[in-house]
Amino acid sequence: MEQRRADTIAEALEERIFDGTFADGDRLDEVRLAEQFGVSRTPFREALQRLARSGLVELIPRRGAFVRQPGPVELLELFEAMAEIEAVCGRLAASRISDAALAELHDANRKCQAAVTANDPDAYYRENERFHGVIYQQSGNGFLAAQAQALHRRLQPFRRQQLRLRGRMAQSMAEHEAIVTALEQGAPEAAANGLRGHVAIQGEKFHRLMANLRDAAE
Secondary structure (H helix, E strand, C coil): CHHHHHHHHHHHHHHHHHCCCCCCCCEECHHHHHHHHCCCHHHHHHHHHHHHHCCCEEEECCCEEEECCCCHHHHHHHHHHHHHHHHHHHHHHHHHCCHHHHHHHHHHHHHHHHHHHHCCHHHHHHHHHHHHHHHHHHCCCHHHHHHHHHHHHHHHHHHHHHCCCCCHHHHHHHHHHHHHHHHHCCCHHHHHHHHHHHHCCCHHHHHHHHHHHHHHHC
16 A cells, blocks of 8 residues: 555656656655645655656755756667667567466557557556566566666656657557567567567657657646
8 A cells, every 4th residue: 555655646746747846956845745645754755766766856865855857868878778678578588478478468458458549648558567567577587677677667757758649559559569479479589679669769759758748847
């Protein structure tokens, strides 16, 4: 219950950062905000830790928590690294994935499609997290899976925000289906290329995300 409360607070704070309620460099008043959310300081501090892992908040000892928005170069570098890490996970998973894991990917995709139909990006993202987590695990490399999961958490608010771009959920859904097909066929390069293209955020896609973040902050 405490963890779910912390997750809910973190998501609400993410929205306030993106919509400009909290600007870059603002100090987040822990006592006041915990009172606003009606929670103790423990789940609120856990929410701040999650935001710190995403790079949206900087925790400074004896000073507090401050909003920190990564710049476009840093964000592009993070997505570039994430795309390559996921590609490696996909390549390994193509020869190691179990039938049970493939069934779970199909189930996640069914729920993703329902979210596309309902135009619910938050529901889509929850199943999207499960989808990617299965692939990390099925890489069969515990160290790689842990690094992928850590970077996934770091980019979580930006990946969530990206899903709000017009047409992105439907495009993501098509990419998911191609990735599962490659995994079912045991095609490592197709799986790697599918995941790399799915996560990479370059060119027009990157400009659209940055524009969306700027619009939310204005």
